[in-house]
Amino acid sequence: MTQSQARVAIVTGGARGIGAATAQRLAADGLAVAVVDLEESAAKGTADAIAATGGTALAVGADVSDASQVEAAVARVAEELGAPTILVNNAGITRDNLIFKMTESDWDAVMGVHLKGSFLMTKAVQKHMVDARFGRIVNLSSTSALGNRGQANYSTAKAGLQGFTKTLAIELGKFGVTANCIAPGFIASDMTKNTAERLNIPWDEYLAARAKEIPVQRAGAPEDIANMVSFFVGEAAGFVSGQVIYVAGGPKA
Template sequence: MSRFTDRIAVVTGAAQGIGAATARRLADEGAEVAVVDLTAERGAATVEAITEAGGKARAYGCDVADEADVHGVFDAITEDFGGLHILVNNAGITRDNLFFKMPRSDWDAVLTVNLTSAFNCAQAAQSRMVEQRYGKIVSLSSRSALGNRGQANYAAAKAGIQGLTATLAIELGPYGINVNAVAPGYIATSMTAATAARVGASAEDHQRLVAERTPLRRVGQPEEIASVVAFLASDDASYVSGQTLYVNGGAR
């Protein structure tokens, strides 16, 4: 497929997990991809996988929670690639704890990295997209936006992504920009492995327990989220905007 021929895509948090899978998927379909993570070195493996498969990618280091750093790296990406058409806000962290034990620093860190970073990147991207009257912004929310024990900070940030998405769709829609979000359920990544460790379980045992209460009787894979992100970033979804699509194996 070549849905993204001549498209330039930026994927944040693209060194691993869903971000890496998304960067690879967009490149497989023809996009030139800016692989953004905290350091360029962290994104090198993703770039290597893309180039070995015949795609085009380049790694950039950026603290997406830092507004000046974000605007600087978007300037560099636009200059290096000659444009910007797709933004995937994927960067995120967890600092899980029960609410009464959660330090303010963990609240601030998760809200900043998971929500403020999406604001920073979308604001940097939209000026280019408005000028060309075309753009796709897809941000990663989570099933945890509905509430999850031990994740007051993460749930609040991911619920915020949904509100940000709906609002940007209203404001940017007149300029030909689609804005959507994907809310994954349990996906087998290093982040969910860390959640398992927090509750004293192995990643495998934790996945088995989650699978037992998921209608499809399994957990998800990063590539399955990447395929949904790719749809929303494509012109196949040209009349889809302001939506949050839950991808969670049918869980309620």
């Protein structure tokens, strides 16, 4: 067994989209993967897909914005798979609206999952990383961090994750822990399909219009982000920390 194969990763929001693609990629890289999502039944689909290809995975249900559920989830992962030393904070939701229509609950819900969730997961997992003198944290931001109409809550949360990442890199670097951030551009996913639906635009039309704006002339796929995560969590990326990489098909968001 290689060193990477002995590692245990946690991927939040792993039931679908970027999270599912990331969990499957890390399993293919030889890691044992805990797939965390709000409902264990939803995470089980990804875990079963990993097991079907010979990988090791565990489905865990947890609300990442709830401290007690996070602590219980991480403890279960440590007991059943081993101490987690890789964390991908991918869980996210949208509650889009223009600022004058946005409710307090819309704001709180998005902050709770993206920012509080990433904080709670990191706080729970970093103990295992410090003990192992090795750790990899990858936080999922977005090009929306640069500002996006109708997403005051989401844009703020995604920008906050970039500052959070840089601070983690400073605080945890001496323990062999790196922290990096990926800011995806337009990714064809359930989340962007929901956006098209909210705007009352047919998905194919919306997809084609967005792809035209991207220099590589295509929408991103969840696997594009998973590939970047794979690099950041690997042994070869030990001197890369505190970075924000925009994976967006070009130099502009």
